[in-house]
Amino acid sequence: MITGFRRNTALIALLALTLAQTTPVRAADTIKIGFSVSETGALAAPSIFDRQGYELAADEVNAHGGLFGKKIELVHYDDQSTPSTAVALYQKLITDDKVDLVMGPYSSQINSAVTPIVDRAKLVMPSMDANPTAFDGSHPFVFQAIAQTPQYMAPMIDFAARRGVKTVALLYQNSPFPTALASGIKDEAQKHGMKIVFEEAYPPATTDFGPLLLKVAATNPDLLIGGTFLADAEGIVRAAKSQNLHAKMYAFSVGPVEPEFSRALGPAAENIFGNTLWFPSLSTKGNAEFVKAFRAKFNRDPDYHAALSYAALKLMTTAAAAVGSLDQEKIRTWLHGRTIDTVLGPFKLSPTGLQTGFSSYVIQWQKEKQLLVWPPQSATGTPVFPHPGWQ
Amino acid sequence: MLVTILTLALTGVLWGGVYLLMASGLNLIYGVMKIVNLAHGDFIVVGGLLTLTLFELHVNPLAALPAAALVMFAVGALIQRGILERLVTAGPAGELRTLLATFGMSYVVSNVGLLLWGAQVQSVPFLEGSVDAFGIRLPENLLVCSAVAFAFAIAVHIWLTRTMSGKAVRATSQSAVGAAACGLSIRRIRVLTFGLGCAMAGAAGSLTITLIPFQNSSGGPLTVQAFTVIALGGLGNYVGAFLAAVILGVAEVTTSFVFGSNAAAAVVYILFILILVFRPQGLLGRSARV
Incomplete structure (x- = not known):
């Protein structure tokens, strides 16, 4: 009985304390x-x-x-x-x-x-x-x-198409954002008459991209494109380099845009294309x-x-x-x-709240620096295409 | 075709080495002290991030490895001496207490990592080329990491079975009371073991950051991965962990090639469940305990 009473008092005291703390001390200014x-x-x-x-x-x-x-x-x-x-x-x-x-x-x-x-x-x-x-x-x-995601890589595909890319190998993480990216990439590639010769999703925890790239190498694509974040983009580049893949272009959604990309990969990061929604020189x-x-x-x-x-x-x-x-x-x-x-x-917003104004830009790592290379009216550098081979 | 099969098999074995390296420290600590160190993955991460810092000062990851191992040895020994040694481990909730303590430590270690290195995913460029023999291409850094991993595992095995201090560690793992009665300093052996286990995590981090990019919060999944290896092999069993790591590596790589990466993520756990059902003591549990 006594303990019950004590517990109740304690509860009330606690409640009072919480109330005192959460009472909005609203500075009206x-x-x-x-x-x-x-x-x-x-x-x-x-x-x-x-x-x-x-x-x-x-x-x-x-x-x-x-x-x-x-x-x-x-x-x-x-x-x-x-x-x-x-x-x-x-x-x-x-x-x-x-x-x-x-x-x-x-x-x-x-x-x-x-x-x-x-x-x-x-x-x-x-x-x-x-x-x-x-x-x-x-x-x-x-x-x-x-x-919006599906349009993220439209400028990238546009650039690739203008440079005569015909075949595409598409790798993407099987989480929501990269999966949506991948469907956008496929639509854009189709629009430009490109052929998807290889496509595979991988789980976020994937650390070894060797077997995946072994399969990619067998299809000999012009463009290796990834719906990625930073860690997987790095893993794919490392595996592509060790397989000595000869694609004309390597492009990733998120990954190359981060400054750590070049630091983590060293020379392997050179000439890799990436995506960004903004650039300091705009x-x-x-x-x-x-x-x-x-x-x-x-x-x-x-x-x-x-x-x-x-x-x-x-x-x-x-x-x-x-x-x-x-x-x-x-x-x-x-x-x-x-x-x-x-x-x-x-x-700019659509009636349902979709942003339809600004879109993305294509960047490329050149001499340990990110350059904006596409579209041309915003570019700060000339794209290196095709990929000159691994250094 | 033969080249592809050989490439897959060898890549699998090499990744097995990396898994083994990540699991050895955890295995040693469990084998001797019956502590599942839930901060193990976080020690791997810190070892890797230390290597990154040294790399930025132009120190080669292989040269950074002893430094990272030494720092983690000190950290581990301090934690054992200052925290774990003071916990009451007798009684039914004994293992739970150390589990909770190491779980808490994992937060502390990963957030110290956050303060020191930030949250960005990091990696170190090291030996990014490949070795080409008869058309079989193997990444250089994977070869080096794996070779060091196997060498480490063998060295620890020899230490445990052939040297006096190793035998003392094994004696303590079999019966702490018996070992103490024979005049061994149990406390010193525990400090040595925990320190060594953490040093192995640090060394693993130094090498794996050149293969697997990670960030301060990557410790959890690494602990789970390491735990899977030692549970498969039989907790605390070295030869078992060795076998389990190689089997996991080969299974993962071949499944990834044949059925795709999504299946590869599942195969580890399918194997794990099968072992739990049919050989709950692990591949070599009990029969060949340390």
Whole structure:
């Protein structure tokens, strides 16, 4: 009896304490923008770029007088690269922190996990989910702030077609993003009359690409293209080199865009093509200033993730300023109704929230440097084609 | 056709060597101390990342290997002396306590890795060419890693069976009380063993980062992979682990070639389940224990 009573008192005390802690201490003089970051776990590297993009954009807005005369305050937590943690954190951001605006977390998976609760709360969220099926109109408040997956590699295929590539070997990781990439690659290749002579998906944990490349070598393709992330792109290049594969072109979705690609592969990285949604030399609106400010603030070069998140936060604050309030319905309508210039190029939404404006660029590693080689109007270098053989 | 079959078989054996290298330290620690070190994969990762740092200072991965092994030996010995030695391992929940402790350590190690090296996937370019003999092409770095791995495994086996200190370690694994009664310092042997197991993880990391790119959070899957090898071979059994690693390597490579990579990922676990059902003690469990 006594223990029961004690336990109850303890519970009440605990409850009171929690309530005291969670009572919103709302500083009315700031606009709160909330999001989760994968500060730890497998996704930390790109996700921290995302956070820094948001921070830089918030700094700039604050330096120009803030939003409605109030300073922007960023509220963010570590989702540990786990979708379920991110869901709990967005719930906390919405119900406890009562943030005024939300930004998307990193990765397709985590975005799709938090999308339903953000949409139910009727908050507009720019999502970093590249998968178009996520924007079928069922979550009207969430819109795409990245380029859609199937079009990711369209410029790459376009370039290959113009250089006379006829046969393609396609390798891709069997996770959602690369699988969607692969179907886009196949469509584009077909459009250009190319033949897929080899196709195989592999699981994310694959470490030995030797047997796969042995099969690829037997088909002797003009183009070896991969729907990859960094580790698998490196594994495929290593295996291709040790098989002494003679393709005219090697191209990967994610992988070559990371600075670590060349450091990890050394000379084998030379002349490999990659994909990016943004490049420091682009003459898009505000891009030169963005690159300079990012370097000054974080003492490193921005990457495309940072550019995407920087642009996304600017989109939200621009929209709020334009409609003159934090009314989510109005912000949504405003964003849907126009083309907006960003550091990535023109941003534009379809009625269901698909981003149909800016797309991707082709880069190539040459002499330990990434050069933008396609499309020609944005290029900073001339593409090396065909691949001159392994050094 | 013959060339293809030979290439696959040899590649499989070589990858077996890499798996063995990753599993040896875990096996040694389990064999002697009955501790499943869940931070093993994280030690491999840190060993690899240390090698990356040394590589950036123009140190060849093979030269970096002893340094990484030495650092991890020190870390392992400290952990054993400072934490594991102090846990009460007697009683029914004894193994659970060490399991929890090493599980917690895996978080600490991987997040120290995050602070020191960041979260990006890293790899070291080393011997990226291939050796071509009679049309059989084998990657140079795989050959070197595998050769070192097999040499390591043999050296440890000789140490355990032929030297006085190795025999003392085996005696402790058979009966700690008996060994203590014979005048062996159990505590010192445990510190030595745990340190050595961690040193082997560090050495494995130095070599595997040239083959498999990894990031600070890659430790978990590496631990599982290493555990699969030693469970297949019979926990704590060296010859068993050797056999299991080679069988896994060959099975994975040939399945990947014949049925595709998705099937290759499954074959490891199919083998694992079969062994659990038909030979729960592992391939060479019990009959030839260390």
